[in-house]
Amino acid sequence: YCDPLMTSAGHKITARQRWTPTPLQLQILERIFDQGTGTPSKQKIKEITSELSQHGQISETNVYNWFQNRRARSKRKQLVSSSNNAESEVETEVESPNEKKTKPENLLSQQNPAPRAEDLCFQNTEITSELHFLGVLSNPNSYNGDDHLSGKMGMPGSYNIYDEAEDYSMAG
Amino acid sequence: YCDPLMTSAGHKITARQRWTPTPLQLQILERIFDQGTGTPSKQKIKEITSELSQHGQISETNVYNWFQNRRARSKRKQLVSSSNNAESEVETEVESPNEKKTKPENLLSQQNPAPRAEDLCFQNTEITSELHFLGVLSNPNSYNGDDHLSGKMGMPGSYNIYDEAEDYSMAG
DNA sequence: TATGTATGAATGAATG
DNA sequence: CATTCATTCATACATA
Numbered sequence: 001y002c003d004p005l006m007t008s009a010g011h012k013i014t015a016r017q018r019w020t021p022t023p024l025q026l027q028i029l030e031r032i033f034d035q036g037t038g039t040p041s042k043q044k045i046k047e048i049t050s051e052l053s054q055h056g057q058i059s060e061t062n063v064y065n066w067f068q069n070r071r072a073r074s075k076r077k078q079l080v081s082s083s084n085n086a087e088s089e090v091e092t093e094v095e096s097p098n099e100k101k102t103k104p105e106n107l108l109s110q111q112n113p114a115p116r117a118e119d120l121c122f123q124n125t126e127i128t129s130e131l132h133f134l135g136v137l138s139n140p141n142s143y144n145g146d147d148h149l150s151g152k153m154g155m156p157g158s159y160n161i162y163d164e165a166e167d168y169s170m171a172g
Numbered sequence: 173y174c175d176p177l178m179t180s181a182g183h184k185i186t187a188r189q190r191w192t193p194t195p196l197q198l199q200i201l202e203r204i205f206d207q208g209t210g211t212p213s214k215q216k217i218k219e220i221t222s223e224l225s226q227h228g229q230i231s232e233t234n235v236y237n238w239f240q241n242r243r244a245r246s247k248r249k250q251l252v253s254s255s256n257n258a259e260s261e262v263e264t265e266v267e268s269p270n271e272k273k274t275k276p277e278n279l280l281s282q283q284n285p286a287p288r289a290e291d292l293c294f295q296n297t298e299i300t301s302e303l304h305f306l307g308v309l310s311n312p313n314s315y316n317g318d319d320h321l322s323g324k325m326g327m328p329g330s331y332n333i334y335d336e337a338e339d340y341s342m343a344g
Numbered sequence: 345t346a347t348g349t350a351t352g353a354a355t356g357a358a359t360g
Numbered sequence: 361c362a363t364t365c366a367t368t369c370a371t372a373c374a375t376a
Contacts, residue, residue: 018352018371039364065353072366073351190356190367211361237357244362245355 019062024055029063033070040067191234196227201235205242212239 021029032040032048040048040063049060193201200223204212212220212235221232 020352020372041363062352066351068364069352071364075366192356234356238355240361241356 019058021052021058021062021066022056025052025058028052028055029066029070033067038067038071191230193224193230193234193238194228197224197230200224200227201238201242205239205246210239210243 028048028051037044045060045063045067049058049063052058052063200220204220209216214232217232217235217239221230221235224230224235
């Protein structure tokens with residue numbers, strides 16, 4: 001399945017728009033990932049890329065993205081698995097982006113200590129859309145505007161309770 | 173007016189928590205960014221926000237973040253070339269030049285090895301972005317055939333890998 | 345050919 | 361400002 005760049009038989013390999021890791025590359029990547037390196041960082045990325053280059057064309061960006069995706073994916077899976085015992089009715093909709101309606105990040109606390117107060121505003125989409133048409137969202141209060149860094153704005157057009165003026169120590 | 177809440181994928185009508193810059197907004201932002209203003213002052217942010225607000229919902233936070241991200245991405249990799257150039261004999265058996273396809277999904281910059289510092293992907297990211305949003309906003313069912321690029325830009329290296337991917341080449 | 349799934353890539357937002 | 365996360369989009373690939 002994975003071997004788009006196969007030169008042995010595939011003479012006419014239609015260059016993909018996106019990089020397709022070869023089995024070898026994948027193996028190495030997984031191996032490194034399994035080592036718990038998690039975020040290889042720049043230097044490591046280079047090394048890995050260099051290594052993978054021996055097995056096929058690859059860029060540091062690819063490696064970087066791979067790890068990023070891998071990590072995000074891993075977490076997703078994890079929280080999903082743990083969600084089983086959870087009392088939530090959220091049935092394993094994990095692999096169904098189609099069915100995905102919201103992001104059960106609350107379950108994510110397992111691995112993530114939830115350092116940030118992610119107050120998800122679960123507002124009805126329909127409402128939002130309606131508001132758009134109504135033009136209600138056209139020009140909200142725009143908040144004070146000095147809390148760029150602290151801007152916890154959850155959604156555009158939604159009035160976040162944290163809209164309070166939160167001045168940050170941004171070097172002006 | 174383009175509905176930022178609706179995307180080509182539009183599998184779900186769930187409103188996006190994420191601000192989606194409209195074409196106009198993007199254009200203005202890029203323009204300002206191009207001026208070299210870099211990180212506009214809070215005052216400037218307000219002004220920009222005000223301007224962009226006329227083209228769609230937007231917050232100062234959005235503007236702020238946008239510039240931050242833009243800046244971070246602007247500085248594309250510049251050392252990826254001389255650092256890891258282990259691959260010299262890449263089996264780049266690209267398709268024949270005669271090969272022609274309706275959809276120029278020709279080789280991606282990633283697929284293209286031989287990273288040269290001078291030859292770094294200096295594609296017009298602006299264009300790419302525009303095309304992107306066009307494709308996104310375009311509905312597969314409503315192919316306009318006019319200016320819709322449907323993500324199938326005929327630009328080589330439309331997916332400039334180095335445009336994204338945080339620079340892991342950090343000096344430290 | 346059309347649909348579904350898996351996954352790489354793009355981007356806004358968060359954090360340090 | 362630098363780095364990382366989370367979400368979404370687009371596409372390769374498998375399947376019917």
